[in-house]
Amino acid sequence: MLTAATDETTATGWAAVAEWWESWGQPVGVLLAIVGAFVAFWIVRAAIGRVVHGVVSGVKRRADAADTEALSNSPLAQVRVVQRTRAIGSVLNTLAAWVIGALALILILSILGVNAASLVAMAGFLGAAAGVGAQGVIKDFLNGLFMVFEDQLGIGDVVDLGEASGVVESVGIRVTQVRDVHGTLWYVRNGEIVRVGNESQGWARVIIDQAVPYDVDIDRVQERLLEIATRMSEDPAWLHRIIDKPEVWGVESVSSEAIVIRLVVRTKASAKYEAGRELRRRVKLGLDDLGLHLPSMQSIVVKGMEQSK
Structure with a gap:
């Protein structure tokens, strides 16, 4: 039951x-x-x-x-x-x-x-x-x-x-x-x-196409640009961000108003823009020491600015 x-x-x-x-x-x-x-x-x-x-x-x-x-x-x-x-x-x-x-x-x-x-x-x-x-x-x-x-x-x-x-x-x-x-x-x-x-992989390249007066001593300006960039690459603050020796590739273009000289520096990808701004500042100060009066870029047509070496 x-x-x-x-x-x-x-x-x-x-x-x-x-x-x-x-x-x-x-x-x-x-x-x-x-x-x-x-x-x-x-x-x-x-x-x-x-x-x-x-x-x-x-x-x-x-x-x-x-x-x-x-x-x-x-x-x-x-x-x-x-x-x-x-x-x-x-x-x-x-x-x-x-x-x-x-x-x-x-x-x-x-x-x-x-x-x-x-x-x-x-x-x-x-x-x-x-x-x-x-x-x-x-x-x-x-x-x-x-x-x-x-x-x-x-x-x-x-x-x-x-x-x-x-x-x-x-x-x-x-x-x-x-x-x-x-x-x-x-x-x-x-x-x-x-x-x-x-722009963040591998390395980057800072390219500066610097216009100088037509009647300037090209060799002297190129030596000065290379000296400025080399000093920056040896600066302890930039030593680990610039990964190769700076180079002056030479005359990029010629016009009746100016000659354009190309300066290049290889950097770490992450340092490209910062290094470019600092290098341009140093180039301006360095060329001022030579007493150069830089021409106006408005009257210059630079050819080949995006071309490689």
Whole structure:
């Protein structure tokens, strides 16, 4: 009798649970799927962030640098590791969000009673829609992946993307964010980027095309320019930012008003603009010592300014 009563109680309990699940099972299941998706994304994001932080911290320790900006005094490869790791971390976070969101949607549809055949049909429909109407998104996605994994750019790089140029602040699956010198933040679709000019990789070259009077002693001016640049390269403040001996490439152009002489200095990529401004200041002061009255550039047409040696 006791066993029969116990079985009856158990059956009643299971019936109550079944009745409750029939009434509230779907809403609860959907809620759990949504919460689970957020928890999964948080875990994946935390794991990616921990890996990125570990790589960056390891590079800083090896470079004995207190912050990422100080890595400019370290070998370039270490700077690239930091920038590329952060860019890849940004891309992986975005990719994880899309994947977890898609899985959560499929799970929710299953809870709501949509059968597997319908899910397959929906996937086929979405695939067809993607092939017709989402070609741009797919192109953005693939181009973004290739740019990051080929190390075309990284967070912190100074780049020229054609319509926008500046410092890369974020690299996503679909959009790359670039802040220009005026502070404007540009959102550039990855699929629309057909060329990348990266000024933060390898080395850079400061080029100064200095106009001097037509009747000047060319050899004397060239010697003076080379002396100015050489002194700057030997200055302790610039010793580690100028990576090669300065060169005077000679006369770049001649007109009735002036002669243009080209001076070039190779620097670290991160020091190009700062070194260029300092070198121009020193050139001006050095030519003042020679008593030269420099001609107005408004009356001079300089040819070949963007040509290489």
